[in-house]
Each structure stands twice: as structure tokens, then as C-alpha cells.
Amino acid sequence: MADVAEATEQTRVSTTEKPHEIPDSWQPNVLAFACHYCAFAAADLAGVMRLSYPPNVKIIRLPCTGKLDHIHVLRAFERGIDGVFVAG
Amino acid sequence: MIVGQQKPFDEIWEMVKGFKKVLVFGCNTCVAICHAGGGKEAEILTSLLRMKAAQEGIDMQVDNAAIERHCEPEFFEPLMEKVRTYDLVLSTACGVGVNFLSDRIGAIPVYPGINTTFYGAVPEAGFFVELCGGCGNCVLHLTGGICPIVRCSKSLMNGPCGGTNNGKCEVSNETDCAWFLIVERMKKLGTLEKLFEVQPPRDWSTGTHGGPRRISVEHIRAFEEEEEKNAATEGR
Known part of the structure; x- marks a missing residue:
């Protein structure tokens, strides 16, 4: 029976951001989750066209925004991301 | 199935804030179907607790785990050793699961993360109705x-x-x-x-x-006993 009993566990990988002083030069860290087939392609095209966007936006490519899970957004906030942008 | 609802976050925080090492323990059967306490909900609650602890400046380790059922002992086996290393288990299983784990875990508190509410059905996604009182x-x-x-x-x-x-x-x-x-x-x-x-x-x-109800299915218990006896004899 023990082999039937499946268990899932999440090992502790989190490095939760601690509260700290906000410097004057603060810029929000934004994480963009982009769908491979549309938003990511658009970002790629923007790059090809030499258009620039602020360096505090980091893009994560998803096979589809349907892949995005609650926990991906929450982990981003946990680690100190200030805003999450989902595009697809 | 058993239907429950997650307790308000502030109530959960009041319960757990005094502990250093907390395990949010989900159950992937009934309470996962009603989006209250499955592995996914346990994971989300864990993340919220970590963020709350960081905001409050409290040093607290919060992890999460889930098993298929909290109402049968076999399912606990692979995880019990790890579960016993925590100061508190915040169970998001139904009340049955909280009781059942409390009886087995030893001197570690098991607190409820959800309010177990009724026996119900799911007429449409996200909607639950009470249909049996278990009278x-x-x-x-x-x-x-x-x-x-x-x-x-x-x-x-x-x-x-x-x-x-x-x-x-x-x-x-x-x-x-x-x-x-x-x-x-x-x-x-x-x-x-x-x-x-x-x-x-x-x-x-x-x-x-x-008072508390019990049902004993004698032929099953007799069969299990017989099996155990046979296993012991063969072992000799």
C-alpha cells in the first residue's frame, strides 16, 4: 500500500525578501510572463527593431499563458518583485 | 464529498505566528476539489504566510506538503518522519484529517486551516451544495x-x-x-x-x-486479522 500512497512536497527554495529602506533611486522590478506565440514574439520583434524598454523589466517566456500558475506569481512577489505583467 | 472553506487569512496568521517551523499540509481528495485545502491551496497559503512573516519581521520557516488522503494511515507513511520535524502542522485537510493526524503525530500541535462545512456535491464548477446530513x-x-x-x-x-x-x-x-x-x-x-x-x-x-459513531465491518476485520496471522506464520 505504501507504494500507492503518493506524497508531494515542496522543498524550501524561497529566499523571501526582508523589509528594507527604500532608496530614492528606487525603480520597480517588473517580471513579465509572456506567451511564446504572441507577447514574447512581439518583444522579440521589438528587439529586432532596436526598440528599447527599461532594464528593470525581465521577461520569462511561457509556452502559453495558460501555463501560468498562482504560485509563479506569488513566488515572484515573495522574492521581491514589485509587479508582475502577464501578456499573452 | 466533504466540503470546506479556507479560514480567513488573519485568523490563520493569529494561529501560526508564534511558531518557528510550520508545515502547511494539504489533502488532495475532497478539500482539493472544493479549492480549499489541496496541495495547490497549501502551496499558495505557504507563500502568503512567508510573505506575512517577512512583513512582520518574524523569522519563521514555512513549508508545504500534500498527500492524497488524510483519513487513512497508509498515505501518511512516506512523509511522517519529515512531518515530525516541524513545530506546528497547519492542516488544510478536513476536520477528519486534523483529528486523525493529531492522534498519530505525537507532541506536535495540528491546527485547522479550513472550516469543514458539509457533505455536498458540485453542480457546477466552483459551486457546492449540501445534500446529505449524515444522520x-x-x-x-x-x-x-x-x-x-x-x-x-x-x-x-x-x-x-x-x-x-x-x-x-x-x-x-x-x-x-x-x-x-x-x-x-x-x-x-x-x-x-x-x-x-x-x-x-x-x-x-x-x-x-x-455521541461519536463507529462502524465495524466484521468480515473485513476478520479477514485482515487472518492475513496478518498467515503472514506471521510464514515469516516463522
Whole structure:
């Protein structure tokens, strides 16, 4: 029976951001989750066209925004991301 | 299935904030279906607790885990050693799971993360309705398959009260009058005359009023005992 009993566990990988002083030069860290087939392609095209966007936006490519899970957004906030942008 | 609802976050935080190492322990059966306490909900709650602890400046380790069922001992086996390393288990299983784990875990508190609410069904995604009260003395054969114990706000056994209002209950106009449903259903089944039989006052001792209930299936227990004996003999 023990082999039937499946268990899932999440090992502790989190490095939760601690509260700290906000410097004057603060810029929000934004994480963009982009769908491979549309938003990511658009970002790629923007790059090809030499258009620039602020360096505090980091893009994560998803096979589809349907892949995005609650926990991906929450982990981003946990680690100190200030805003999450989902595009697809 | 058993239906529950996650407790308000502030209430959960008040329960857990004094502990250093907390495990949020989900159950992937009933409470996962009702989006209250499955592995996914446990993971989300864990993340929220970590962020709250960071905001409050409290040093706290919060992890999460989940097993398929919290109501049978076999499912705990792969994880029990790890579970015992925590200061607190915040179980998002139903009340059965909280009790069952409390009985087995030793001197570690197990707190409830959800409010276990009723036995219900899922007529549509995200919507749960109570359909059985687990009263221990089923009368559904007399009432067209509609339970007067739990679907009638007053648990009436012999027809509707004066509060029935165009098929709705006086308690809430979102609640159907169970006796209206019963009469309509029995008309359809052609068994309306069954309702002329007066039901005597019920013996509620088969429900929760009779103390904790137990069911022992003797032939299964005898078989298991026999199997154990055989295994022991073969082992010798």
C-alpha cells in the first residue's frame, strides 16, 4: 500500500525578501510572463527593431499563458518583485 | 464529498505566528476539489504566510506538503518522519484529517486551516451544495431522493412549514423549499400517496446526538486479522 500512497512536497527554495529602506533611486522590478506565440514574439520583434524598454523589466517566456500558475506569481512577489505583467 | 472553506487569512496568521517551523499540509481528495485545502491551496497559503512573516519581521520557516488522503494511515507513511520535524502542522485537510493526524503525530500541535462545512456535491464548477446530513438513518426512499433532514431548513419530516413561498424557503429566497421539491418529484414519480403516511418523531441518536459513531465491518476485520496471522506464520 505504501507504494500507492503518493506524497508531494515542496522543498524550501524561497529566499523571501526582508523589509528594507527604500532608496530614492528606487525603480520597480517588473517580471513579465509572456506567451511564446504572441507577447514574447512581439518583444522579440521589438528587439529586432532596436526598440528599447527599461532594464528593470525581465521577461520569462511561457509556452502559453495558460501555463501560468498562482504560485509563479506569488513566488515572484515573495522574492521581491514589485509587479508582475502577464501578456499573452 | 466533504466540503470546506479556507479560514480567513488573519485568523490563520493569529494561529501560526508564534511558531518557528510550520508545515502547511494539504489533502488532495475532497478539500482539493472544493479549492480549499489541496496541495495547490497549501502551496499558495505557504507563500502568503512567508510573505506575512517577512512583513512582520518574524523569522519563521514555512513549508508545504500534500498527500492524497488524510483519513487513512497508509498515505501518511512516506512523509511522517519529515512531518515530525516541524513545530506546528497547519492542516488544510478536513476536520477528519486534523483529528486523525493529531492522534498519530505525537507532541506536535495540528491546527485547522479550513472550516469543514458539509457533505455536498458540485453542480457546477466552483459551486457546492449540501445534500446529505449524515444522520445515520436514511429516509430518501420516502421522499423522492430529496433529503428533508438537510435540505429543509427545519429538518421537517411531514411536509412543508408555513414559510414555504413559491418553492422557496423563508430562511433565504436563494434556498429551495425541500418539501416543495419533494412533492413535485413524487408527483413525477407517481408516488405522491407515500406522503400520506405520517412519519413518527425521529430517533436522532443515529446522528451526532448519539455521541461519536463507529462502524465495524466484521468480515473485513476478520479477514485482515487472518492475513496478518498467515503472514506471521510464514515469516516463522
